Amino acid sequence: MRILGVDPGYAIVGIGVVDYDHVKFRAVEYGAITTPAGRPIEERLMDIYSDFSSILEEYRPDAVSMEQLYFTNNTTTGIAVAEARGVLLLAAAQKNIPIYSYTPMQVKSAVVGYGRAEKEQVMEMTRRLLGLKAVPHPDDAADALALAICHGHNGESRLPTAALEETKGGNRRPRQVQYKEKKTL
Amino acid sequence: MRILGVDPGYAIVGIGVVDYDHVKFRAVEYGAITTPAGRPIEERLMDIYSDFSSILEEYRPDAVSMEQLYFTNNTTTGIAVAEARGVLLLAAAQKNIPIYSYTPMQVKSAVVGYGRAEKEQVMEMTRRLLGLKAVPHPDDAADALALAICHGHNGESRLPTAALEETKGGNRRPRQVQYKEKKTL
Numbered sequence: 001m002r003i004l005g006v007d008p009g010y011a012i013v014g015i016g017v018v019d020y021d022h023v024k025f026r027a028v029e030y031g032a033i034t035t036p037a038g039r040p041i042e043e044r045l046m047d048i049y050s051d052f053s054s055i056l057e058e059y060r061p062d063a064v065s066m067e068q069l070y071f072t073n074n075t076t077t078g079i080a081v082a083e084a085r086g087v088l089l090l091a092a093a094q095k096n097i098p099i100y101s102y103t104p105m106q107v108k109s110a111v112v113g114y115g116r117a118e119k120e121q122v123m124e125m126t127r128r129l130l131g132l133k134a135v136p137h138p139d140d141a142a143d144a145l146a147l148a149i150c151h152g153h154n155g156e157s158r159l160p161t162a163a164l165e166e167t168k169g170g171n172r173r174p175r176q177v178q179y180k181e182k183k184t185l
Numbered sequence: 186m187r188i189l190g191v192d193p194g195y196a197i198v199g200i201g202v203v204d205y206d207h208v209k210f211r212a213v214e215y216g217a218i219t220t221p222a223g224r225p226i227e228e229r230l231m232d233i234y235s236d237f238s239s240i241l242e243e244y245r246p247d248a249v250s251m252e253q254l255y256f257t258n259n260t261t262t263g264i265a266v267a268e269a270r271g272v273l274l275l276a277a278a279q280k281n282i283p284i285y286s287y288t289p290m291q292v293k294s295a296v297v298g299y300g301r302a303e304k305e306q307v308m309e310m311t312r313r314l315l316g317l318k319a320v321p322h323p324d325d326a327a328d329a330l331a332l333a334i335c336h337g338h339n340g341e342s343r344l345p346t347a348a349l350e351e352t353k354g355g356n357r358r359p360r361q362v363q364y365k366e367k368k369t370l
Contacts, residue, residue, distance in 0.1 A: 040284075041274065042275070042278035045271055045278065046278045046279060049275055069264050071264065078256065078267075079254050079255075079270075082263075082264045082268050083268065083270055083271030083274060084271060085264075085271070086230055086270070086271030087272060087275050089227040090227070090230045090231060090272050092227065093231050099225075099227050
């Protein structure tokens with residue numbers, strides 16, 4: 001099974017392609033899509049869409065594992081990251097590739113076994129699990145590889161994907177948790 | 186000049202097409218793209234992308250005027266709205282249509298002349314400026330028409346579009362304000 005991990009962003013999108021055969025992980029490729037600073041956001045989104053579509057075409061993953069966003073303080077750039085994530089979701093959905101979302105805590109749990117692990121521990125475990133000589137660079141690519149590993153560890157159980165709905169009058173709120181169709185891994 | 190106003194969302198995208206000849210506004214068409222609740226976000230994004238692309242194809246606007254998002258409290262659905270906005274930006278950019286973003290306060294200022302105007306005042310002024318018999322429904326379509334009027338009023342001056350960049354170490358922040366090339370209206 002081939003899993004494509006994605007760390008979403010508008011300046012840097014981390015990409016990590018991992019093959020998993022129920023016993024071990026193998027890093028196929030990793031890197032990042034980058035867009036130039038100062039370029040209008042809509043043009044950066046076009047670049048991301050086009051590059052990510054090519055990557056999906058080339059590596060033909062069985063699943064995409066993408067970080068679930070949550071916003072805390074820096075909402076200005078947070079909005080642009082979510083806009084980029086929308087474009088990434090679109091590209092994968094258009095190619096009919098199932099998408100799974102994981103929070104940073106789920107990734108840490110899956111990779112290190114502890115949801116509050118430090119970033120360095122996650123990177124080191126990612127390196128070891130993939131048998132790499134050094135921690136992958138950039139950080140965004142390492143995060144993407146960790147997301148792919150996380151899905152390998154979790155993918156055999158049914159995975160929740162949050163469905164959102166709005167109520168009348170625009171009072172939007174999360175409504176329910178739905179389950180994706182079980183994938184045979 | 187034809188302006189397509191867009192009120193972004195993942196459940197309802199408000200659409201308002203307005204022609205403006207420097208003297209008066211004319212509503213060409215308005216309505217909304219809707220996506221079914223409970224459908225996975227990535228499929229809703231596909232619907233939005235496809236429907237919005239068709240609308241751009243049909244009405245061929247000279248400019249898209251889209252609400253600038255800002256997040257306050259409800260960040261769970263806020264992220265999905267931003268994801269949808271990313272897909273809308275992508276569709277317009279792919280057709281080479283210039284995109285302008287306005288905050289709700291800028292829209293109120295342009296339509297009512299007062300940035301803290303009530304929603305009802307904005308809707309009533311939108312109705313009057315467009316010579317409509319009733320306030321357009323749904324609210325999202327009325328908001329989209331107001332966004333189109335806002336761009337008509339503002340579009341002759343140079344319009345700022347925020348460029349974002351990230352600094353090293355992921356400490357992202359807005360950096361500068363850039364200007365789009367002046368459009369001849």
